[in-house]
Amino acid sequence: MYAAKKAASPAVGAQVAVIGGGWAGCAAAVELAGKGARVTLFESSRTLGGRARAVEVQGRLLDNGQHILLGAYNETLGLLTRVGVDPAGALLRLPLQMRYPPDSGALDFAxxxxxxxxxxxxxLVRATGLGRDDKLALAQLFTGLRWMGWRLDQDVSVSTLLERYGQTPRLARLLWHPLCLAALNTPPERASANVFMATLRDSLGARRAASDMLIPRLELSALFPTAAARYIEAHGGVLKTGAKVGALARAAGGWELESGERFDAVVLATPPGAAAALLAPHAEAAALAAQLNAFEHEPIATCYLQYDAGMRLPLPFCALLDEPATGRFGQFAFDRGQLDPGQAGLLAVVISAAAGAAALEQEALAQLVAAQLAEAFADPRLAAPLWSRVITEKRATFSCSPGLVRPGNLTALPRLVLAGDYTASDYPATLESAVRSGQAAARAILAGDRLPPENSSSSHAAGDGADGPVQ
Known part of the structure; x- marks a missing residue:
C-alpha cells in the first residue's frame, strides 16, 4: 500500500502582504509563513504589537495597557507556544477571582x-461581602444563562439582562459592573448582553482551567510580537516597520502598493478606520468601508505609579470601587513587582471605558488615582508615589453595543481579507479575538484556489521578500 502524497497548500510560494503589525496581523503572518507563504509584514510604527505592546518611559519598558487573559484563550496560548514562548513562565495563572482590598467590606470571591x-x-458559598439574597440572585442568573444556551434571540444591554434576572444592586456594583468593563470596555448600560454572555460561557461556565485569570509577567511586546517577528523571519518572511501603506491598487493577479511592490494576496490587519481608508477607493468595498467608519470606540487608561521597592499590595491584583463623580477612576490595581521582580514597587491601575478620565491632565489623574489607592488600602504612603505616568489608548477597543454587526474576514475584493479584533466573533475586542481573526484570515488565503502554486511563473515581486521560505 502506498501512502497518498499530501497536496501542497495553494498558497505555498505565494507572496502575501500583511498590513498591520498588531496581534491580529502578527498571528496571520505567523500562520502564513509557517505554511510556506512568502510574507511581508508592514507596520506603520517602529514596533509591533499595535494596542498591546511595550513603550519606553523614563528609560524602562511599560505596557501601553495592563491585560488579563483567560484560561479559555486557547488559540492565544497555542500561538505563544508555537513562536517559542512558554505560557507557564510568561503568565501568572490565578484562579477566577474578584477581590477588593482587605478590610474594605466589599466582595471577596475566589x-x-x-x-x-x-x-x-x-x-459562591465561601464569598464574603455578599448576603443571602445576593448569592441566590447570582445562582439564579447562572441557571438562566445555561438554560437559554448563553444567548438571547434579541440582544439587549448588560444592564437590562441583569434587571431581568433580578440581580441585586450590590451584586451588580461589586461583580457585574467591573467584569463588564474589564471584558467589553463598555459600560453595562450600553454593552451587548450576548457578547458578555459569550465571555461568561467560555470562562465562568466552562471547565475550571478555562476560568483561570492569566496575568502577563513579561511586557507585552516580549509576550508575543517580538517572538512572532523572530518566527516570521526564520520562515523567510520580511518585517517592515515604520512603513505605512497609504494605498492599495488592483494589479494583474493581485495587489500593488504605492511603493510598486506587488503581492498575490493581502491581509488587511489595521484598525477599522485605517482599513476603511484603504478600501474606500474600491467600489466593491464601499459598503464595507462605510460599516468600518461607523464603528465607535472606547478608551482605556493605565496609570503607572512607582513607589519604593518595598511597597507591596496584599494581592497581585485587586478590584477597586470606582466612582468617577468623586474622582475615584481606578477599577483594577496590579502589583507589577509580584509579576516581575525587576518592577518592584510599581503599581498599574486600569481605567476601562475611560472617557472621563482621559479628559483630565495626566498629572491630575495620577494624583486622584494615588489618593484612591491610599484610601482603598488604608495606607497613606500610596498617596505619594516617586513618579507616575498615565498611558491612554484613546481608541483601545470598539464600543461593544447590543446588536452591533461586525464584518467577517472575507471581503468583496478578491484576495483581500480582513483581520482584527473587530471582525465577527462571539468575543469582544480581546487578544484572543485578535488572534483568532488573524488565523482565520490566513486560513482563507491558504485555502484560496486562485493563488499561484510554488514555482509558478508569477512575476510578482515583494521587494525584500523575494527569498524563498525556510522549510
Whole structure:
C-alpha cells in the first residue's frame, strides 16, 4: 500500500502582504509563513504589537495597557507556544477571582482549584461581602444563562439582562459592573448582553482551567510580537516597520502598493478606520468601508505609579470601587513587582471605558488615582508615589453595543481579507479575538484556489521578500 502524497497548500510560494503589525496581523503572518507563504509584514510604527505592546518611559519598558487573559484563550496560548514562548513562565495563572482590598467590606470571591462546576459553587458559598439574597440572585442568573444556551434571540444591554434576572444592586456594583468593563470596555448600560454572555460561557461556565485569570509577567511586546517577528523571519518572511501603506491598487493577479511592490494576496490587519481608508477607493468595498467608519470606540487608561521597592499590595491584583463623580477612576490595581521582580514597587491601575478620565491632565489623574489607592488600602504612603505616568489608548477597543454587526474576514475584493479584533466573533475586542481573526484570515488565503502554486511563473515581486521560505 502506498501512502497518498499530501497536496501542497495553494498558497505555498505565494507572496502575501500583511498590513498591520498588531496581534491580529502578527498571528496571520505567523500562520502564513509557517505554511510556506512568502510574507511581508508592514507596520506603520517602529514596533509591533499595535494596542498591546511595550513603550519606553523614563528609560524602562511599560505596557501601553495592563491585560488579563483567560484560561479559555486557547488559540492565544497555542500561538505563544508555537513562536517559542512558554505560557507557564510568561503568565501568572490565578484562579477566577474578584477581590477588593482587605478590610474594605466589599466582595471577596475566589474560586478554588476544583473541577467545574464545583469551583463556582464553592466560591459562591465561601464569598464574603455578599448576603443571602445576593448569592441566590447570582445562582439564579447562572441557571438562566445555561438554560437559554448563553444567548438571547434579541440582544439587549448588560444592564437590562441583569434587571431581568433580578440581580441585586450590590451584586451588580461589586461583580457585574467591573467584569463588564474589564471584558467589553463598555459600560453595562450600553454593552451587548450576548457578547458578555459569550465571555461568561467560555470562562465562568466552562471547565475550571478555562476560568483561570492569566496575568502577563513579561511586557507585552516580549509576550508575543517580538517572538512572532523572530518566527516570521526564520520562515523567510520580511518585517517592515515604520512603513505605512497609504494605498492599495488592483494589479494583474493581485495587489500593488504605492511603493510598486506587488503581492498575490493581502491581509488587511489595521484598525477599522485605517482599513476603511484603504478600501474606500474600491467600489466593491464601499459598503464595507462605510460599516468600518461607523464603528465607535472606547478608551482605556493605565496609570503607572512607582513607589519604593518595598511597597507591596496584599494581592497581585485587586478590584477597586470606582466612582468617577468623586474622582475615584481606578477599577483594577496590579502589583507589577509580584509579576516581575525587576518592577518592584510599581503599581498599574486600569481605567476601562475611560472617557472621563482621559479628559483630565495626566498629572491630575495620577494624583486622584494615588489618593484612591491610599484610601482603598488604608495606607497613606500610596498617596505619594516617586513618579507616575498615565498611558491612554484613546481608541483601545470598539464600543461593544447590543446588536452591533461586525464584518467577517472575507471581503468583496478578491484576495483581500480582513483581520482584527473587530471582525465577527462571539468575543469582544480581546487578544484572543485578535488572534483568532488573524488565523482565520490566513486560513482563507491558504485555502484560496486562485493563488499561484510554488514555482509558478508569477512575476510578482515583494521587494525584500523575494527569498524563498525556510522549510
Amino acid at each position: 474560586a478554588p482549584r476544583l473541577p467545574a462546576p464545583w469551583h463556582m459553587i464553592v466560591a
